[in-house]
Amino acid sequence: MAAGYFGRYLRLDLTTGVSTRVPIDEATLRHFIGGVGLGTVLLTRETSARFDPLGEESCVAFAFSPLVGTPITTSAKFAVVCKSPLTGRLNDALSSSDFAVLGKRSGHDAIVLRGRAEEPCIVLIDEAGARIEPCADLWGTEKGISQLDEQLQKRHPGFAFAIIGTAGEHGVRYATLSNGGRHAGRGGIGAVLGSMRVKAVGVRGRSPISLHAPNDVLEISRDLAKRSLGNATAKYRELGTVANLATFNRLAVLPTRNFQSSQFEGADALSGEQLQATRAQGRGSCRNCTIGCEHFFSARRGNETNRVKMEYESLFALGPLCGVDDPDTVLAASHLCDEFGLDTISAGGTIAFAMECAERGMLESYGEESTIRFGDAEALLELLGHIARRDTPLGDLLADGSQRAADVIGGDAPDFAPHVKGMEIPGYEPRGLQTMALGFAVGTRGADHNRSGAYEVDFSGEVDRFAPNEHAARLAVQTENRASVIDSLILCKFLRGVFAETEGGLYAAASHMLRAVTGWAIDAAEIEVAAERICLAKKLFNIREGWSRSEDTLPKRFTEQALQDGPAKGAVVQIADLEKLIATYYETRGWRSDGSVSQEHIRTYALDREFASLT
């Protein structure tokens, strides 16, 4: 077995309580690297077509990578891969720090949970295997995730825990999995684990990580750490991702009031610059990271002051998208989401959608809850709790996400429900960033800014962001491919600017790292093929689960209603233009014009073992 790997994963059947060490052949590891790639192929092999993500056949794969446990900056990461209860499609989320390192040092390249436990439990994994421990005292409590984490660590010293909150217990379709203040946030992993009756997964281990060429790895680590402190990451270090808000507002791409506008009159108060000037409470970083992008801010609520970590996506979704301009409220809402275990983007997106429905008089049957309005800070905070607990009619409705809520509300609600494939759209206005519009439309995870970096194309200055051409579509494919490699190595995407400055780019850098860690004679060309393969595997999983061409699109709001704000005035996604971009995207990928994939193409990427039945 190549260095950097253990060559096996741990499968725990929660229904029977039996755990098994399952070998992984070296070809699979070389084809999929680790992280999202490895998690995708293991999920595919462990499940049959069209399984219910919240049913007894459900499955969650935690995947590490050959770089985890090395000193390479930002490499302390893990992927969690499952079928999303929000989208019914592949869901891959990433988180970081101790869980990644201790999980890998338990002696496994991945951990797969299947089935459903008899009663609420925690799962403990180390070199000895897995054990299931009932946890009735932790289930159904009012405690937030951070308090539960402290309690679990006192009970089981030496373990790092990934925990679901109240939202996961109640099957909120965008419930997160949280570890050490970080979140595998999107797509409802928390709901899947909740349906399995797993409150937390704890990992520990001391298994040594083998390295093929330790001195080379050290040299690579030092070089990358040094370059990670350069200009390419200055924004993340000095202001954090919250810096996007003021810039996006100026460019009229800041989603506001459920995407009815793209500029927000309250943006100054919420801007990263203003938060830094008035509320900065220091920085933090993931384990083994030299960038340190986490920025904390003080949030006052009554007599209480909390120190809250804030990212752009949470800021936009709980602020402008809901018409809320009070920083204390937005910070408090983000803190609540973290404690309940709610994805901030989907929570904000779904609530903003409900606010618009209420203002249009479409929620009359929900009684007092129908009075919510844009900018209503108290309603936002209260609704988060009702969603997490599903304890009011509107909270229960919104816990299923904007797509399902729109179907229940009826009328023209589906036209302005802000999602793709059921996943709420992040903070990039598609009408003003139309390469990103393509990225959202074709995304395997739904509307997604982490698996497609198509916004990079819009921001590059190389294409017209209001009318991207076919070249832009091809560049969008490249951003997905690069993301798939970064997510499989696994490293932080905030290094992508550093890799862009590297001779040979990301793929050369990745091959250099993998050669030193694993001993494989792997080159940049093979990495690029792996990138295509991983993207294709995700697509094929979706086809297996029922993907249809009609879901690669955007809601009518974006294709029929022009923006009216500032430099984006008049911008709309022309459906014919979007279709052309999608056609170019499929063609560049080597897919058929209807988005399906030939068996020949599947064989080209050696995916016929997993997807032989697809045509």
Next chain:
Amino acid sequence: MVRIELYGVPRLRAGVQAVDVQASTIGDALLQLQRACPQLEPDVLTGGKLNAAYVVAIDGGTLTRDPQVPLNAGDTLVLLTSQAGG
């Protein structure tokens, strides 16, 4: 007169939100910006040219890195980082 608005790291480095310059092209404007705010070098500008991570938007609309693009009196250039992730 052309106004250059600064966002993110450029604003932090320069210590101001906007600078007014006399310029007929983007290249001219950036050269004058560097003279007015020398602290933008080396992180944001080098010799009046944009470093890789930065881009300008004319009147907040079209994004470009082309120094030859002509400007008219009254135009606004928005200087921002092109790394939008997060």
